[in-house]
Amino acid sequence: MSDITEPQIMPQGAPPSAAKPAMGAATSRVDGRLKVTGAARYASDLYGGANPAHAYLATSTIARGRITRLNEADARKVPGVLDILTFRNVGDRIKPGKIFSQKGYMGSSIAPLASDRIQHGGQIVAMVVAETFEAAREAAHRLQIEYAAETPSATFDSPGLESISAEASSREGEQPGEEKPKVGDAAAALAAAPVTIDQRYETPIQHHNPIELFTTACAWTDGKLTVWEPSQNMYGFQNGLAEQLGMAAADIRVISPYVGGGFGSRGSLTQRTALVALAAQRLRRPVRLETTRDQGFTIATYRAETRHRVRLGAGTDGKLQALIHEGWEVSSRPDNYKVGGTDATTRLYACPNVDSEVTIVHADRNTPGFMRSPPEVPYMFALESAMDELAVALKMDPIELRRVNDTMHEPIKGLPYTSRTLMPCFDAAAKAFGWSGRDAQPGSMRDGEWMVGWGCATSLYPTNMGPATARVVLTPQGTVKVQTAGHEIGTGITTVLALMAVSGLGVDIAKVTVEVGDSALPPAPVAGGSNSTASIATVVAQACEQIRGRIAGAAVAAENGPFHGMDPAGLVLVDGTLRASSGASEPLEAAMSRTAGGAIEAYAENIPHGVPEGALKKLYLGQGTLMGGAKLKDRMQFAFGAQFVEVRVNARTREIRVPRLVGAYAAGRIVNPKAAKSQLMGGQIWGVSAALHEATEIDRRAARYTNNDLAEYLIPVNADVQEVTTILLPEQDTQVNELGIKGIGELGNVGLNAAVANAVFHATGVRVRELPIRLEKLLEA
Amino acid sequence: MPDQTASPQLSRRGLLGASTAVAAGPLMAAAPVVAPATPPVDPRRPVDVALTVNGQQHHLAIDVRTTLLDAVRTHIGLTGSKKGCDHGQCGACTMLVDGKATLSCLSLAAMVRGPVTTIEGIAGTDGTLHPMQQAFIDQDAFQCGYCTPGQIVSAVACVQGGHAASDAAIREYMSGNLCRCAAYPHIVAAINQAKDGMGRA
Ligand code: FES
Ligand code: FES
Numbered sequence: 001m002s003d004i005t006e007p008q009i010m011p012q013g014a015p016p017s018a019a020k021p022a023m024g025a026a027t028s029r030v031d032g033r034l035k036v037t038g039a040a041r042y043a044s045d046l047y048g049g050a051n052p053a054h055a056y057l058a059t060s061t062i063a064r065g066r067i068t069r070l071n072e073a074d075a076r077k078v079p080g081v082l083d084i085l086t087f088r089n090v091g092d093r094i095k096p097g098k099i100f101s102q103k104g105y106m107g108s109s110i111a112p113l114a115s116d117r118i119q120h121g122g123q124i125v126a127m128v129v130a131e132t133f134e135a136a137r138e139a140a141h142r143l144q145i146e147y148a149a150e151t152p153s154a155t156f157d158s159p160g161l162e163s164i165s166a167e168a169s170s171r172e173g174e175q176p177g178e179e180k181p182k183v184g185d186a187a188a189a190l191a192a193a194p195v196t197i198d199q200r201y202e203t204p205i206q207h208h209n210p211i212e213l214f215t216t217a218c219a220w221t222d223g224k225l226t227v228w229e230p231s232q233n234m235y236g237f238q239n240g241l242a243e244q245l246g247m248a249a250a251d252i253r254v255i256s257p258y259v260g261g262g263f264g265s266r267g268s269l270t271q272r273t274a275l276v277a278l279a280a281q282r283l284r285r286p287v288r289l290e291t292t293r294d295q296g297f298t299i300a301t302y303r304a305e306t307r308h309r310v311r312l313g314a315g316t317d318g319k320l321q322a323l324i325h326e327g328w329e330v331s332s333r334p335d336n337y338k339v340g341g342t343d344a345t346t347r348l349y350a351c352p353n354v355d356s357e358v359t360i361v362h363a364d365r366n367t368p369g370f371m372r373s374p375p376e377v378p379y380m381f382a383l384e385s386a387m388d389e390l391a392v393a394l395k396m397d398p399i400e401l402r403r404v405n406d407t408m409h410e411p412i413k414g415l416p417y418t419s420r421t422l423m424p425c426f427d428a429a430a431k432a433f434g435w436s437g438r439d440a441q442p443g444s445m446r447d448g449e450w451m452v453g454w455g456c457a458t459s460l461y462p463t464n465m466g467p468a469t470a471r472v473v474l475t476p477q478g479t480v481k482v483q484t485a486g487h488e489i490g491t492g493i494t495t496v497l498a499l500m501a502v503s504g505l506g507v508d509i510a511k512v513t514v515e516v517g518d519s520a521l522p523p524a525p526v527a528g529g530s531n532s533t534a535s536i537a538t539v540v541a542q543a544c545e546q547i548r549g550r551i552a553g554a555a556v557a558a559e560n561g562p563f564h565g566m567d568p569a570g571l572v573l574v575d576g577t578l579r580a581s582s583g584a585s586e587p588l589e590a591a592m593s594r595t596a597g598g599a600i601e602a603y604a605e606n607i608p609h610g611v612p613e614g615a616l617k618k619l620y621l622g623q624g625t626l627m628g629g630a631k632l633k634d635r636m637q638f639a640f641g642a643q644f645v646e647v648r649v650n651a652r653t654r655e656i657r658v659p660r661l662v663g664a665y666a667a668g669r670i671v672n673p674k675a676a677k678s679q680l681m682g683g684q685i686w687g688v689s690a691a692l693h694e695a696t697e698i699d700r701r702a703a704r705y706t707n708n709d710l711a712e713y714l715i716p717v718n719a720d721v722q723e724v725t726t727i728l729l730p731e732q733d734t735q736v737n738e739l740g741i742k743g744i745g746e747l748g749n750v751g752l753n754a755a756v757a758n759a760v761f762h763a764t765g766v767r768v769r770e771l772p773i774r775l776e777k778l779l780e781a
Numbered sequence: 782m783p784d785q786t787a788s789p790q791l792s793r794r795g796l797l798g799a800s801t802a803v804a805a806g807p808l809m810a811a812a813p814v815v816a817p818a819t820p821p822v823d824p825r826r827p828v829d830v831a832l833t834v835n836g837q838q839h840h841l842a843i844d845v846r847t848t849l850l851d852a853v854r855t856h857i858g859l860t861g862s863k864k865g866c867d868h869g870q871c872g873a874c875t876m877l878v879d880g881k882a883t884l885s886c887l888s889l890a891a892m893v894r895g896p897v898t899t900i901e902g903i904a905g906t907d908g909t910l911h912p913m914q915q916a917f918i919d920q921d922a923f924q925c926g927y928c929t930p931g932q933i934v935s936a937v938a939c940v941q942g943g944h945a946a947s948d949a950a951i952r953e954y955m956s957g958n959l960c961r962c963a964a965y966p967h968i969v970a971a972i973n974q975a976k977d978g979m980g981r982a
Contacts, residue, residue: 038861
């Protein structure tokens, strides 16, 4: 890591003493000690109580057809086997559920043990429960299962695919509010434009592969169910399970204190959870399921492959005159899941004539789902590659091309961006990178046998917020408890919330406890869409403000106190005291002695801008309403960044190496720059990974994944990563929310795949339009 | 100079080779012990296993197929070591066995003879953090923290084994420990910070 700009943005209200942690100061994680000592308990470490039975899955070896024979005899003979769940004894015991994007809770509507039907490769066909993990595994392998296989449709170009336009799927009421951004006459403008680009791009299947496996433990006590499972959506899991099991949500508790990586994979409920709950009910004993790494490829969601056609028309000055972005995405047979990234790509640059279309292609596959920056990663790869191609055609610097098309108003409806710091990001990153030393001619920069290429691209991510609730308790001794059913997936949300308490209540960070990851806590939105910090920090700040208000109100009313008659709004809690700007101050304990009772507890709930009133009720039902980005009726909320990359391609072997990355990002107020940099840096590395490493290969005849483990599904290792520079630009945007917070979890990896492809073109003159970029694709260079 | 820029494919293969070799150590050492004249009647019958973990003796009656990782997590109840693959591909389960970094998912508990140190045994008995643990906090060398126990155990072995002389050497040695959150540059920084406190490079 090289130098990093840390904006020191001070909180509104109380000026914190400089040495203490507060909003805007780089702060070590409050859960750091637990995580480095092995004491942090993840859901996978909580086995459901003493003496759980162990479950192991068997999954289908075909992608489409029926089970014709399922012989359990050998499996039952394994000592210690307790139960075997198959379609014969599950059937309709588990009720079908809708997928997340259709206002349901599930990652897939395919109910694996509902019948003998197989709808994708690796579908769950049985769950064996035994005294030990080893016995369950052995028995699962001893199940004899025969199938009547039908020819599956694997992916694009396979026979037997069906497709539906995203617009039509929306008309069917599946994804309400979907639109097809369009303005002017793009076809005519394209025909008239002096410089045009018309290219097709492709992105591969990718799997999240968080390091924590997809485990579940379930235990029943007096008709109530407790579930321990890594989750990015506590209330969604609770309510989804209630629906599946036909019971009251209040009788289900989901616990997920720390999550070993999410990246979107744990935002929707998988079908495994209800099976484990059922098994525990049948056995009257806790059951713990540990799935294997390869099963994780098919029992959860993933990023589906996409195709794009992008047409750009520009004047010789570089100004866009026409932009047409068409996308195709694979989904499962029954589910119209799509990411639909055109709502961002059609609004990023000024352009009077825009058209777009997204088509969902149904194949015999498990249902895909959100994976870190779901729409932006594939769609921005296409757009930002095309923009680079346009810059080459225009003989224009790619940064200047972005500059002439920069805009404070999106082109479709003319809505204003609440803030947009895109070009300052480009300028800061270009300077740090040394872009001015670039020779634009492809193949012109050589270093011995290495062809050097420099590329760049835009990153953007919608600033989303959802309704959220939180409870804060302050004791006279200055200890604080913050409670909200948010999710510590590694984003550092617990540290952020502790910092909110420090800023709002003037306490020592060591005295703050943050509880998240439990559906018994007040509800918070899904940890997705980079909304958590903005949504939850806002509501925690409101709860702290209620507490401060109560203490201050009592203080100004007290005739014998030092604050009598003052404006309560002017009193702040800082360094364990209540203070006025006049200098009057009083220890917290004394100030709190005036309020009734010992501790003060505040509950706050917040409905962000653009979210309908009923959204809080829905939040309690596990249905979050994320709002922001291009979805608001009156404005555009996005965070921006600029991605720069140097690649080196060996002139002999075409090996591709990435010695350095520079990214500059502006995302409003950064509550904890230390964790923020880590997250953006991780995103940058994800971007390179998407460009060069990651692809799930599929056997086209069998529609099954072939590289379903960590040895063959390539993600970067330490030796693959060298210099990564992450620059945070200060940005003030109090429109997005009072605190001015934009999300950053997904900003870091958007656009980087295009930046790498653009750099590879610059190094070699070869334009790779199908990710990942591997050396065989460069052999003609 | 170690190759810091090896292509992912090549370095991964190298790593897998290295991992296997590490795991094979205890297997070979234990071979005479587990080759009785008459094979057990029922291979599934629990076997008595004695393990010394973080200085504590444990006597377990477990399925002979139980890995060291599952023995420690499920049967002893020390869940700091993590399972990310069960196949020797991620490093999350790394423990020190006889002082050597070992993939505990590739080691059968019944074959382990030497003392085992897990992440829970890295800090001082009084709770003082090991310099490597403190460095991981200071450098923010993790996000979700799931790979972290394995990273820290490997990092301690990296320094103790003299593999931390340069960034490139650290990266190469640490490449058996995957971090999906991609904290890699900070992990390198943490090892650089801690190696002085540990008195070796
Ligand atoms: S769990 Fe042992 S290497 Fe992955
Ligand atoms: S910190 Fe999440 S996998 Fe390494």
